[in-house]
Amino acid sequence: MSQSEFETVLDHGDAAPGDEPAGRHEVAEGLLGYLIGLFLAALITVVAFFIAGTNLVWGPSIPLALVVLAIAQIGVHLVFFIHITTGPDNTNNVLALAFGVLIVMLIIVGSLWIMANLAENMTPMGM
Amino acid sequence: MTAFEAGAGYGGQNRGGGPVTILGGGSEPLVSHADGSPASRRIIVGYGFWIFLLSDIIMFSAFFATFAVLSSETAGGPSGKDLFNLTNVAIETAFLLLSSFTCGIATIGARARNDLMYYGGMALTALFGAGFLYLEIHEFVGMIAQGAGPSRSAFLSAFFTLVGCHGVHVTLGLLWLLTMMAQVFAKGYRADILRRVLCFGLFWHTLDIIWVAIFTVVYLLGSG
Numbered sequence: 001m002s003q004s005e006f007e008t009v010l011d012h013g014d015a016a017p018g019d020e021p022a023g024r025h026e027v028a029e030g031l032l033g034y035l036i037g038l039f040l041a042a043l044i045t046v047v048a049f050f051i052a053g054t055n056l057v058w059g060p061s062i063p064l065a066l067v068v069l070a071i072a073q074i075g076v077h078l079v080f081f082i083h084i085t086t087g088p089d090n091t092n093n094v095l096a097l098a099f100g101v102l103i104v105m106l107i108i109v110g111s112l113w114i115m116a117n118l119a120e121n122m123t124p125m126g127m
Numbered sequence: 128m129t130a131f132e133a134g135a136g137y138g139g140q141n142r143g144g145g146p147v148t149i150l151g152g153g154s155e156p157l158v159s160h161a162d163g164s165p166a167s168r169r170i171i172v173g174y175g176f177w178i179f180l181l182s183d184i185i186m187f188s189a190f191f192a193t194f195a196v197l198s199s200e201t202a203g204g205p206s207g208k209d210l211f212n213l214t215n216v217a218i219e220t221a222f223l224l225l226s227s228f229t230c231g232i233a234t235i236g237a238r239a240r241n242d243l244m245y246y247g248g249m250a251l252t253a254l255f256g257a258g259f260l261y262l263e264i265h266e267f268v269g270m271i272a273q274g275a276g277p278s279r280s281a282f283l284s285a286f287f288t289l290v291g292c293h294g295v296h297v298t299l300g301l302l303w304l305l306t307m308m309a310q311v312f313a314k315g316y317r318a319d320i321l322r323r324v325l326c327f328g329l330f331w332h333t334l335d336i337i338w339v340a341i342f343t344v345v346y347l348l349g350s351g
Contacts, residue, residue: 014166016173018234018329027239034231041224049217052347063348070343074336081227081332093177100181104188111192 015089018082037080044073169322176326180333183296187337190292191344194285198349202280207349210275212266216346219262220338226255227335234328240316249308252331256301263294286345293341296334303327 020030048069051057057065078084084093165171198207229251236244267287270276277287307327310320 014170016170016325017177018173018325018332019169027235027241027244030235030238031232034228034235037231038224038228041227042221045220045224048343048347049213049220052351053213062351066343066347066351070339073339077227077332077336077339081231081335082329092174096174096178096181100184103185107185107188108192108195111189112195115196 013089014092015083015087017084017090017093020083033080033083037076040076040080041073044069044076048073169318169325172322173325173329176329180329184333184337187289187292187340190285190289191340194289194345197281197285200281202282204280204283205273205275206282207286207345208351210270211346211350213346213350215262215266216342219259220342222255222259222262223335223338226252226259227332229255230328230331234324237311237316237321237324245311246308249304253301253304253308256297256304256331260294260297260301263290263297267291267294290341290345293334293337296337300327300331300334303330 020033048066051062051065051069078097084090084097086094166174229248231248233245233248233252236242236246236248270283275283277284304327307320307324310323314320
C-alpha cells in the first residue's frame with residue numbers, strides 16, 4: 001500500500017528529504033544515482049588525500065584546495081545520497097538547509113574572527 | 128469550489144472524479160493533496176527529521192569552531208602531525224563512504240520491498256560502520272596509551288570532543304540500524320516503519336557528511 005503513499009507524496013509537489021525525485025521508481029535508476037555519487041565522492045576523497053601529502057602543488061594553496069574539495073564532496077553527498085535538488089518539490093528542504101548553512105558559517109567564521117582578534121590583542125606570554 | 132465543499136468531499140463520494148481520499152491498505156488513511164490539505168506524514172516526518180539533522184550539524188559546527196581555534200594550542204605536547212596516521216584515516220573514510228552507499232541500496236530495497244537489497248544493504252552498512260568504529264576506538268586507545276589523551280592539551284581536548292562526538296553518533300546510528308532491521312523483519316514494510324527507515328537513511332548520510340568535514344579539517348589540514 002505504501003507504493004500509493006509514495007505516489008501521493010510525489011503528486012503533491014513536495015518531496016521528503018531523502019526521497020528520490022518524482023518518477024524515479026526503477027531500482028536500476030536509483031542504483032545508478034548512488035553509484036554516480038559513490039564514484040564522485042571517492043574521486044574527490046582520493047584527490048584530497050593525494051594533494052594533502054604531495055609536493056607537486058604550491059604549498060600554501062593546499063589548505064584552500066582541501067576546503068574547496070570538502071565543500072564539493074559535501075555537495076555530492078547532498079545531491080546523490082540525500083537527493084536534495086533544485087526542483088520545486090525541494091524548496092522547503094533547500095531553504096532549511098540554507099538557513100542551517102548560514103548559522104554554521106556565522107558560528108565558525110565568527111568564532112575564528114573573534115578569537116584571532118583576542119589573541120592578537122593579548123599581552124604575549126612571559127613578558 | 129469553496130473550502131466547505133472541498134471539505135465535504137472528504138466524506139467519501141468523489142464527485143469530481145479527481146483524487147480526493149486514498150485509503151491505505153493499513154490503518155492510516157492517506158489524505159490526498161487537495162488545496163489546503165496537510166502534506167502526507169512521510170513529508171512531515173522527513174522534513175522534521177531534516178530540521179533536527181540541521182540542528183545537529185549546527186552543534187557540530189560549534190565543536191569545529193572550537194577545534195579550529197585550539198588546534199595549535201598543544202601545550203608542548205604532540206601535535207596532529209605527530210599523532211595522526213593518514214592510512215588509518217583513509218581506511219576509515221572508505222568504510223564510511225561505502226556504508227553510505229550500501230545504506231542507499233537498503234533504501235531502494237525498502238521501497239522496492241526487496242528483502243535481499245534491504246537486509247543485505249543494512250547488514251553491509253552495519254559491517255562498514257562497525258569497522259569504522261573499530262578503527263576509531265583503536266586510534267583513540269593508541270593515543271591515550273602514548274600519553275596523548277584528552278587532558279594533555281587544549282588541542283587534544285578539542286580533538287577528542289569533536290571526533291568522539293561523531294563516534295558516539297555512529298554508535299547510536301548502529302543501534303538504530305539494527306533496530307530498523309528488526310522492525311522490518313517483525314512488522315514488514317509498513318508505512319510507519321518505512322518513515323523510520325527514511326529517517327535512519329538521512330541520519331546515516333549526514334554522519335558521512337560530517338566525517339568529510341572531520342577528515343579534511345582535523346586530519347588532512349592538521350597533519351599538513
